[in-house]
Amino acid sequence: MMIKYPIHKVAKDFKKGSKELQSKEVMDILTQYGHPPKNHMQPLTEQELSLVFEYLTQHNQVDSIQSIYEDVYHEPAAKAEAPKAAQSKPAQQGKPAGQPKPAQQQNNKGGNAQARPQQGQQAPKAQPQQSQQTVSQPSSRVPTKKVVDTRGGGAVNLDKYDERLESFTDQRQQDRGGKEKFQNRNAQRQRGRQQGPGNKRKQEEQDRLRRLQLEIAKKAPLKVMIPDEIGVGELASRMKKTGAEVVKTLMKMGVMASLSEIIDYDTAALVAMELGCKVEKEVVVTIEEKLIDTTEDKEEDLIPRAPVVVVMGHVDHGKTSLLDYIRHANVVSGEAGGITQHIGAYQVDVNGSPVTFLDTPGHEAFTAMRARGAMVTDVAILVVAADDGIMPQTVESINHAKAAEIPVIVAINKMDKPTANPERIKQQLTEYSLVPEEWGGDTIICPISAKTGEGIDNLLDMVVLTAEMRELKANPNRSAHGAVIEARLDKGRGPVATLLVQNGTLHQGDVIIAGTAVGRVRAMTNDKGQKVTEAGPSVPVEIIGMSEVPEAGDDFHAVADERMARELAEQRKAEQKSSMNSNVGKVTLEDLFSQIQAGEMKNLNIIVKADVQGSAEAVKSSLEKISNEEVRVRVIHCAVGAINESDVMLASTSGAIIVGFNVRPDANAKDSAARMKVDMRMYRVIYDAINEIEAAMKGMLAPKFKEVDLGRAEVRNVFRITGVGMVAGCYVLDGKMQRNAQMRLLRDNIVIYDGAIASLQRFKDSVKEVAAGYECGITFEKFQDIKEGDIIEAFVMEQIEV
Numbered sequence: 009m010m011i012k013y014p015i016h017k018v019a020k021d022f023k024k025g026s027k028e029l030q031s032k033e034v035m036d037i038l039t040q041y042g043h044p045p046k047n048h049m050q051p052l053t054e055q056e057l058s059l060v061f062e063y064l065t066q067h068n069q070v071d072s073i074q075s076i077y078e079d080v081y082h083e084p085a086a087k088a089e090a091p092k093a094a095q096s097k098p099a100q101q102g103k104p105a106g107q108p109k110p111a112q113q114q115n116n117k118g119g120n121a122q123a124r125p126q127q128g129q130q131a132p133k134a135q136p137q138q139s140q141q142t143v144s145q146p147s148s149r150v151p152t153k154k155v156v157d158t159r160g161g162g163a164v165n166l167d168k169y170d171e172r173l174e175s176f177t178d179q180r181q182q183d184r185g186g187k188e189k190f191q192n193r194n195a196q197r198q199r200g201r202q203q204g205p206g207n208k209r210k211q212e213e214q215d216r217l218r219r220l221q222l223e224i225a226k227k228a229p230l231k232v233m234i235p236d237e238i239g240v241g242e243l244a245s246r247m248k249k250t251g252a253e254v255v256k257t258l259m260k261m262g263v264m265a266s267l268s269e270i271i272d273y274d275t276a277a278l279v280a281m282e283l284g285c286k287v288e289k290e291v292v293v294t295i296e297e298k299l300i301d302t303t304e305d306k307e308e309d310l311i312p313r314a315p316v317v318v319v320m321g322h323v324d325h326g327k328t329s330l331l332d333y334i335r336h337a338n339v340v341s342g343e344a345g346g347i348t349q350h351i352g353a354y355q356v357d358v359n360g361s362p363v364t365f366l367d368t369p370g371h372e373a374f375t376a377m378r379a380r381g382a383m384v385t386d387v388a389i390l391v392v393a394a395d396d397g398i399m400p401q402t403v404e405s406i407n408h409a410k411a412a413e414i415p416v417i418v419a420i421n422k423m424d425k426p427t428a429n430p431e432r433i434k435q436q437l438t439e440y441s442l443v444p445e446e447w448g449g450d451t452i453i454c455p456i457s458a459k460t461g462e463g464i465d466n467l468l469d470m471v472v473l474t475a476e477m478r479e480l481k482a483n484p485n486r487s488a489h490g491a492v493i494e495a496r497l498d499k500g501r502g503p504v505a506t507l508l509v510q511n512g513t514l515h516q517g518d519v520i521i522a523g524t525a526v527g528r529v530r531a532m533t534n535d536k537g538q539k540v541t542e543a544g545p546s547v548p549v550e551i552i553g554m555s556e557v558p559e560a561g562d563d564f565h566a567v568a569d570e571r572m573a574r575e576l577a578e579q580r581k582a583e584q585k586s587s588m589n590s591n592v593g594k595v596t597l598e599d600l601f602s603q604i605q606a607g608e609m610k611n612l613n614i615i616v617k618a619d620v621q622g623s624a625e626a627v628k629s630s631l632e633k634i635s636n637e638e639v640r641v642r643v644i645h646c647a648v649g650a651i652n653e654s655d656v657m658l659a660s661t662s663g664a665i666i667v668g669f670n671v672r673p674d675a676n677a678k679d680s681a682a683r684m685k686v687d688m689r690m691y692r693v694i695y696d697a698i699n700e701i702e703a704a705m706k707g708m709l710a711p712k713f714k715e716v717d718l719g720r721a722e723v724r725n726v727f728r729i730t731g732v733g734m735v736a737g738c739y740v741l742d743g744k745m746q747r748n749a750q751m752r753l754l755r756d757n758i759v760i761y762d763g764a765i766a767s768l769q770r771f772k773d774s775v776k777e778v779a780a781g782y783e784c785g786i787t788f789e790k791f792q793d794i795k796e797g798d799i800i801e802a803f804v805m806e807q808i809e810v
């Protein structure tokens with residue numbers, strides 16, 4: 009920017025005392041440095057002015073800065089005498105504004121006025137009126153500061169004063185605290201008012217920033233709350249660090265994680281500590297945790313409780329007879345009138361020790377309970393008919409008990425029958441690793457007769473003994489917790505549920521939550537049909553008062569807050585809904601490899617069902633052989649017969665895959681498998697089964713085809729037609745029969761034939777397809793052994809998009 013400052017003015021301004029700076033001198037300087045001016049009226053540019061100043065400064069150097077100090081301090085005596093003279097001088101000089109120098113000189117005068125004439129030669133550069141006046145600009149600053157001291161005129165050591173003053177103010181500042189702050193603020197405000205609104209805001213902003221920084225510094229180290237799992241990005245923001253810093257720290261620890269990745273508490277805590285933060289674990293309290301008391305009981309609060317026993321076994325081997333016998337035989341006199349009650353569980357007295365029996369049809373409830381982790385049974389009695397031996401359901405029961413890890417007591421029933429052969433049964437049991445005690449094993453075997461009652465006392469003694477060994481204990485002095493054994497909707501009474509208290513005591517009037525059902529216990533009835541007001545550990549009771557029917561196997565808890573319980577029930581309902589479509593925890597051959605890779609899979613559980621025992625065993629041993637370092641293939645259940653609902657339930661609770669060899673699932677099993685998302689694989693060639701599972705374990709499974717069912721037809725008549733062979737006269741039950749489809753002939757759900765269809769006819773006409781509700785004639789290629797009652801399944805293989 010051009011400033012209007014002509015050469016002659018510059019020269020004039022530098023005019024001091026007798027010596028005068030000529031315009032020509034200024035012009036010479038400029039010419040010398042390549043800026044020849046046209047005339048003395050030419051205004052100087054900023055650069056040119058700087059050049060002149062620079063030149064004059066360079067050529068009018070003082071010898072030493074000391075001389076200026078001397079200049080000031082050596083004549084304090086004169087200072088007091090000539091203040092007025094000093095003051096008058098600047099007025100006379102009348103230096104133009106914009107020149108900093110004259111103003112400084114004004115101050116100077118206080119101490120220098122008289123000294124100047126004497127020191128004129130000594131320090132000419134300090135004299136602004138001389139030609140070298142510009143030099144005084146830097147040197148004049150020092151004396152200027154000193155002149156401010158008007159604290160005394162004598163030879164006072166001002167330095168000493170300064171020191172004292174500084175220490176004094178320091179002390180005062182410390183002592184004053186808030187008052188000072190207040191005053192400072194006032195002072196600032198005043199200053200701000202003088203300075204104008206813009207400056208004021210700026211000042212306040214700066215103050216606030218300073219205060220903030222101070223606070224942050226005070227707060228260090230930063231405390232971070234870390235939950236069980238946290239995203240790297242979230243951790244960074246909680247620590248007020250950048251994501252890059254956290255990722256870098258993780259890398260140093262050997263953890264490669266991006267910002268979006270989730271890390272566990274331990275890793276996160278290490279990172280936080282590494283970055284200088286104080287770590288605290290964030291505990292997320294769910295409604296469930298708030299509502300349900302899960303504190304561990306103290307040893308001194310525990311008292312022995314009755315064992316809970318389940319009776320299992322094959323159909324018609326005598327489960328019901330045994331349970332009935334025990335119930336009748338052990339009813340304490342006087343209670344006989346109330347026996348009629350059947351609530352799904354009852355308690356009997358065995359020589360002074362109470363024993364609770366679960367009396368539920370089949371063992372579905374048992375599996376369902378295990379599925380929900382509500383382990384209610386302590387001992388299993390396996391009933392095997394002495395005249396029949398180990399049957400498919402016996403094996404199933406053994407496997408269920410094994411999966412639940414409960415001790416099994418074998419009751420060899422029907423010992424009264426002449427055909428009873430207990431030795432054969434003992435022999436068979438060893439095949440399922442149940443070795444009798446007399447043979448050196450640890451399985452208790454009790455020969456009994458549910459008809460005559462023979463051996464039942466001994467069986468009960470054994471149950472009590474086994475239970476005693478388990479030292480079953482509970483604390484009756486806390487809110488009740490247990491399992492729902494049975495539940496139904498009663499027309500008159502509303503939802504009715506049989507609960508087995510496992511710990512604590514259930515009282516009439518308690519609020520309970522069971523699964524998604526909430527309610528208040530309005531009335532309680534025990535297994536003898538008597539009204540009770542409380543039920544302790546291992547006691548089964550039937551209750552009314554629930555808002556809806558809970559599910560058998562659900563956990564129940566007595567809680568203090570009904571409103572919160574309802575909230576929890578709602579939450580559970582929502583969770584149930586969302587998990588309906590997900591198959592968490594379920595295994596399919598397709599995702600087997602990814603589960604192995606993720607380290608989630610150590611054991612691949614398989615349930616084998618086959619048409620004959622020989623092939624079941626062969627499939628089992630072949631499959632177990634394909635275990636590798638990462639995964640062990642475990643056949644948890646191997647049996648003969650169609651795949652039933654119980655198999656599907658076992659598969660669902662154990663995360664198993666069902667392998668069917670020459671068998672098919674029955675209708676219920678099919679539905680359950682679809683609902684529970686259990687993977688069922690059917691094979692007709694043993695090598696196919698092995699190859700497919702092996703391929704799945706290696707991640708090379710090519711699930712290219714899937715079977716699509718078309719329909720089912722029942723064989724109602726079989727004709728022989730010469731030249732054609734056997735013709736199946738069928739009725740299409742559902743779906744349709746299609747000529748180009750694959751057919752499978754089932755007899756009791758066992759696959760008899762699998763192959764292509766030779767002809768499909770309606771009366772005498774060959775047709776493409778026959779719909780449900782119509783009759784048709786079917787012949788197979790190379791298969792004649794068709795029988796009435798056989799089922800024909802039609803299906804096509806469809807390619808799956810991988």
Ligand SMILES: Nc1nc2c(ncn2[C@@H]2O[C@H](COP(=O)(O)OP(=O)(O)OP(=O)(O)O)[C@@H](O)[C@H]2O)c(=O)[nH]1
Nearest residue numbers: 322323324325326327328329421422423457458459
């Ligand atoms: N001789 C003899 N018959 C028995 C004995 N125990 C049971 N039975 C008979 O065997 C049949 C089946 O008995 P249940 O008690 O119904 O057998 P279950 O195992 O409960 O049968 P499901 O309920 O169908 O699973 C009945 O006819 C009983 O009378 C026994 O110890 N001796």
